[in-house]
Amino acid sequence: MTNTLRQPEIDIDLFSAEVVADPFPVLARVRALGPVVYAPRYDFYVLTRYQDVRAATGNWRSLTSAQGVALTEEFNQQLVGSVLASDPPEHGALRAVLSDKLAPRGLARTREQISDYAHRLVAEMVARGTFDGVADIARVYPVNVIGDLVGLPAEGRETLQPGADATFAGFGPFNDYVMEHLPQLMTYTEWMGTMADRSKLTPGSWGEAVMDAVDDGRLTQLAAIKTLSAYLVAGLDTTVNAIGALLRLLADRPDVWAALKADGRLGPQIFEEVLRLETPVIGFFRVANREVTIGESVIAAGAKVMLHWAAANRDPAxxxxxxAFDIGRNPLDHLAFGYGPHACTGQGLARMEAAVLLEALVAQAGAFELTGEPVRGRNPVVRGYESVPLRVVPG
Ligand code: HEM
Structure with missing residues (x-):
């Protein structure tokens, strides 16, 4: 597929280290060029305007996930048949396997346990005084929350976050970042391959629910591994990066921290605005399975299309x-969790994890500040921080 329809083009590698370090000026230029812009380097079309990205994300009939939602064929072959890379009606059956556990009633049963854990973790950090928000909270907390919910053994969990980070990078081009992180991807894949085994999973866990689906014929063994992996990967690096960005924001903005300390109920809306601004998953791909018209632009059948959720969430229109971070904005219609049939199944859990962490911080922390310059991550598909050095005093 080439740009036969002569859409405006941008000959910039949207996944390069330079763009990843500072993407929004480039994305503003792409947005100004038109609703559909061709990126010849990797041969895809990119959508960056909020209304178009939202409509396209919901339009599974014309923009299919069933051929995979990554850029490369190699990676898509691994994804096909997973909940992410399927269309209705198959998609509904895959999504249903864990939908009870992730529905509000299922989540309510886990809130106390997650809240206890968040309070213990924050108490440990307050006692230490200085720590790294990413290494000591963001990369620890969701890993153990998801690890416990899926029912995984404690041994081996250290492969999860690096594995999820490497997997997400694989949704883009196979560039230097992906190559550097292949060992982490392989260690994780090997470990995960051994986990679709009832004897290793905690009774009553999500993992066991997936194995029940294998036993009664709703899933094959291979689909079970893909399902477990989809939940682990999707539930990890996303939340890790969202929480890293949340901690950075609070430490960088004493006014926001003071407002939260004065009124703990602001926690959820602060998190939504961080999600809008940071958009941890910058975007995934679809394939046009028929001609698609967006405004005056036409995308040919067979073309690859990137839904740029990060760009859409910063559309001034x-x-x-x-x-700007606006504490009063409460942008519940942001696209950080996607939209439509594939909208994030874990969004309730992610919101709960952030809410209880903020409750624990408000209850235990007084001053909350940076002790050095935060370091941005380099992952081309998941946006976040590598390090957020923090000091917390009790209060
Ligand atoms: C802040 C945290 C999170 C962000 C930003 C996020 C983002 C997203 C996005 C953008 C999608 C849409 C993918 C698409 O349309 O192709 C998605 C889907 C998904 N997410 Fe999340 N997610 C987060 C947390 C979680 C958690 C905690 C879980 C697991 C418990 C999870 C599990 C999933 C799954 C299984 C899908 C696929 C749903 C489907 O294809 O029907 N996510 N997520």
């Missing part, structure tokens, strides 16, 4: 002054 949707969110005035989009690069």
């Amino acid at each position: 949707k969110y005035p002054d989009p690069d």
Whole structure:
């Protein structure tokens, strides 16, 4: 597929280290070029305007996930048949396997356990005084929350976050970052391959629910591994990066921290605005399975299309002054969790994890500040921080 329809083009590698370090000026230029812009380097079309990205994300009939939602064929072959890379009606059956556990009633049963854990973790950090928000909270907390919910043994969990990070990078081009992180991907894949085994999973866990689906013929063994892996990968690096960004924001903005300390109920809306601004998963791909018209632009059948959720969430036509953090904005319609049939199944859990962490911080921490410059991550598909050095005093 080439740009036979002569859409505006941008000859910039949207996944290069330079763009990853500072993507929004480039994305603003792409957005200004038109609703559909061709990126010849990797031969795909990119959508960056909020209304178009939202509509396209919901339009599974024309923009299919069933051929995979990554850029490369190699990676898509691994994804096909998973909940992410399927269309209705098969998609519904795959999604249903864990939908009870992730529905509000299922989640309510886990809140106390997650809250206890968040309070213990924060108490440990307050006692230490200085720590790294990423290494000591963001990369520890969701890993153990998801590890416990899936029912995984404690041994081997250290492969999860590096494995999830490497997997997400694989949704983009196979560039230097992906090559550097292949060993982590392989260690994780090997370990996961051994986990679709009832004897290793905690009774009553999500993992056991997946194995029940294998026993009664709703899933094959291979689909079970893909399902477990989809939940682990999707539930990890996303939340890790969202929480890293949340901690950075609070430490960087004493006004926001003071407002939260004064009124703990602001926690959820602070998290939504962080999700809009940071959009941990920048975007995935679809394939047009028929000609698709967006405004005056036409995308040919067979073309690959990137839904750029990070760009959409900073569209000034949707969110005035989009690069600013606005505590009152409460942007519940942001696209950080996607939209439509594939909208994140774990969004309730992610919101709960953030809410209880903020409750624990408000209850235990007084001053909350940076002790050095935060370091941005280099992952081309998942946006976040590598390090957020923090000091916390009790209060
Ligand atoms: C802040 C944290 C999170 C973010 C930003 C996020 C983002 C997303 C996005 C953008 C999608 C849509 C993919 C698409 O349309 O192709 C998605 C789907 C998904 N997410 Fe999340 N996610 C988060 C947390 C979680 C958690 C905690 C879990 C697991 C418990 C999870 C599990 C899933 C699954 C299984 C899908 C696939 C749903 C489907 O294809 O029907 N996510 N997520």
